[in-house]
Amino acid sequence: MTTPDPFVLAVLVEAAPEDSFVDTVTEAAPSVEVVWTPYTESEELRSARGQQSGRNTTRLETPPITEDMRQHWQRAHMLVAIDLPDNLDTLAPNLQWIQSITAGYDKYDLEAIAAQGVRLTTASGVGAASISEFVMARLLQVWKNFRIFDQQQTDHEWQGRFGTELTGRTIGIIGLGAIGRQVAKRARAFGMVTLATRASARPGDTDPDVDELHPAADLDSVLARCDAVVAAMPSNPTTIGLFNKARFDATKPGAIFVNVGRGAHVIQQDLIAALESGHLQAAALDVTTPEPLPADDPLWDAPNLYLSPHSSVSVDRYMANIEALVADNLRRYFAGEPLINEVDTKP
Numbered sequence: 625m626t627t628p629d630p631f632v633l634a635v636l637v638e639a640a641p642e643d644s645f646v647d648t649v650t651e652a653a654p655s656v657e658v659v660w661t662p663y664t665e666s667e668e669l670r671s672a673r674g675q676q677s678g679r680n681t682t683r684l685e686t687p688p689i690t691e692d693m694r695q696h697w698q699r700a701h702m703l704v705a706i707d708l709p710d711n712l713d714t715l716a717p718n719l720q721w722i723q724s725i726t727a728g729y730d731k732y733d734l735e736a737i738a739a740q741g742v743r744l745t746t747a748s749g750v751g752a753a754s755i756s757e758f759v760m761a762r763l764l765q766v767w768k769n770f771r772i773f774d775q776q777q778t779d780h781e782w783q784g785r786f787g788t789e790l791t792g793r794t795i796g797i798i799g800l801g802a803i804g805r806q807v808a809k810r811a812r813a814f815g816m817v818t819l820a821t822r823a824s825a826r827p828g829d830t831d832p833d834v835d836e837l838h839p840a841a842d843l844d845s846v847l848a849r850c851d852a853v854v855a856a857m858p859s860n861p862t863t864i865g866l867f868n869k870a871r872f873d874a875t876k877p878g879a880i881f882v883n884v885g886r887g888a889h890v891i892q893q894d895l896i897a898a899l900e901s902g903h904l905q906a907a908a909l910d911v912t913t914p915e916p917l918p919a920d921d922p923l924w925d926a927p928n929l930y931l932s933p934h935s936s937v938s939v940d941r942y943m944a945n946i947e948a949l950v951a952d953n954l955r956r957y958f959a960g961e962p963l964i965n966e967v968d969t970k971p
Contacts, residue, residue: 627655627701627957627958628655628701628718629655630655630656630657631653631655631656631657631701631702632656632657632659632696632699632700632701632702632718633649633656633657633658633659633700633701633702633703633704633954634659634660634661634696634697634700634702634703634704634716635658635659635660635661635662635703635704635705636661636662636663636664636703636704636705636706636707636708637662637664637704637705637706637725638662638664639662639943640660640662641658641660642943642947644944644947645658645943645947645950646658648947648948648950648951649947649950649951649954651951652951652952652954652955653951653954653955653957653958655958656954659696659700661692661693661696661697663687663689663693663705663707663708663709664687664706664707665686665687665707666684666685667915667916667934668684668914668915668916669684669685669686669707670706670707670731670915671887671913671914671915672684672914673730673731673732673733674728674730674731674859674886674888675888675913675914677733677734677735678730678731678732678733678734678735678736679710679733680710686709686710687709689709689715694715697715697716698715698716698717698718699718700716700718700719701718701719701720701721702719702720702721702722702723703716703719703721703722703723704723704725704946704950705722705723705724705725706724706725706726707731708722708732708733710733712736712737712740712742713736713739713740719740719742720742720743721742721743721744721745721957722737722742722743722744722745723745723747723949723950723953724744724745724746724747725747725750725946726746726747727746727747727748727749727750727751727752727802727803728746728858728859728886729744729746729858729967730858730859730860730886730888732744734967734969734971735969735971737969738969738970738971742969743963743966744966744967744969745953745963745964745965745966745967746965746967747945747946747949747965748801748802748965749802749965750942750945750946750949751803751937751938751942751945752802752803752805752806753806754936754937754938754941754942755803755806755856755884755936755937756803756806756807756809756810757810757938758884758910758932758936758937758938759807759810759854759882759884759908759936760807760810760811760814762880762882762908762930763790763795763852763880763882763908764790765908765930766880766905766906766908766928766930767787767788767789767790767880768787768788769785769786769787771930772785773785790811790814790815790816791814791815791816792815792816792817793816793817793851793852794816794817794818794819794849794850794851794852795807795808795811795816795817795818795819795850795851795852795853795854796819796820796821796846796847796849796850796852796853796854797811797818797819797820797821797834797854797856798820798821798843798846798853798854798855798856798857799820799821799822799823799855799856799857799858799863799885800820800821800822800825800831800833800834800837801822801856801857801858803856803884803885804820804854804856805833807854807856808820808833808834809833812833817835818833818834818835818836819834819835819836819838819846819849819850820834820836820837820838821837821838821839821840821842821843821846822837822838822839822840823839823840823862825837825838825839825840826839827839840862843866843871843874844870844871844874847871847874847875847876847879848874848875848876849876850875850876850879851876851878851879851880852879852880852881852882853875853879853880853881853882854882854883854884855867855881855882855883855884855885855889855890856884856885857885857886857889858885858886859885859886859888859889863885863886863888863889864888864889865888865889865890865891866889866890867881867883867889867890867891867894867895868891868894869891869894869897869898872894872895872897872898872903872904873898873903875898875903875904877903878903878904878905879904879905880904880905880906880907880908881895881898881904881906881907881908882907882908882909883907883908883909883910883911884910884911884936885911886911887909887911887912887913887914887915888913889911890909890913892912892913892923893922895907895909895923895926896922896923896926899926899927899928899929900926900927904928905928906928906929906930907926907928907929907930908929908930908931908932909923909929909930909931909932910932910933910934910935910936911934912931912934915933915934916933917931917933949964949965952964
């Protein structure tokens with residue numbers, strides 16, 4: 625494969641790349657020149673793009689683009705980024721490849737990327753272990769009464785309360801991707817029965833990491849059996865608004881609902897109603913619509929809701945994992961081998 629020399633890699637993340645990143649990348653591909661051009665959009669804009677096919681149709685404010693950034697992007701063949709500016713075909717006419725540092729790609733304009741002939745890879749799996757730990761922590765928090773015990777300590781109240789044993793409980797993993805698979809492995813370690821759905825699954829399919837694998841069409845029958853439901857799906861037309869009143873009605877009474885996928889999966893007023901009625905024991909959301917969640921949104925005050933600001937991933941090892949992924953994918957790119965986590969951007 626013929627590649628430019630130098631092959632210019634622009635890092636658009638907020639923090640400057642560590643020396644270890646540059647060393648690892650250039651060891652994998654010596655002709656790479658790394659430049660840092662930080663471009664970080666607001667959470668509000670990032671969330672809005674996810675609802676607008678990657679476009680900024682609401683015309684929210686974007687970060688300023690300096691002349692230095694423009695000059696680097698004109699030379700860039702690869703971007704490592706979480707956010708992408710509009711008009712990439714003009715800003716980066718030599719662009720060949722985008723490596724996202726996140727698993728989700730709903731915030732990108734796939735139509736524009738495809739029209740430019742640019743390849744896209746994601747960081748799917750990089751944060752899966754830490755997110756699955758977060759999921760299990762939330763389930764333990766609810767079933768073991770940790771929130772109640774914390775309040776009792778604050779109130780100096782000594783009153784015994786006894787929680788729920790996870791062993792033998794059934795967990796439904798809606799979306800058996802990288803995150804869902806890691807959740808399944810940890811749930812099995814607790815002795816839970818693991819059910820999962822996957823869009824590509826067909827009746828009779830199996831998977832070594834779950835007790836039962838079901839097609840997406842079996843969702844309601846799966847929900848009726850689960851003591852905990854974990855939504856870990858990507859955002860696409862089939863998953864947006866999937867968890868509505870009908871889905872929550874189909875869910876086993878007293879279940880816990882956890883969403884670490886996208887806020888768009890959930891009709892939030894329907895979730896609030898399911899919590900207020902007591903049909904759901906609790907819900908844990910790490911994602912909402914919109915983000916940031918407005919201070920006056922009724923979701924804040926929903927009963928038995930455990931809310932976190934899109935923070936289920938742990939960052940202590942995240943960039944080291946990204947570094948290894950970028951280096952591996954660069955080696956593959958130059959060798960003409962399949963890239964890890966490549967997205968088919970064709971409509």
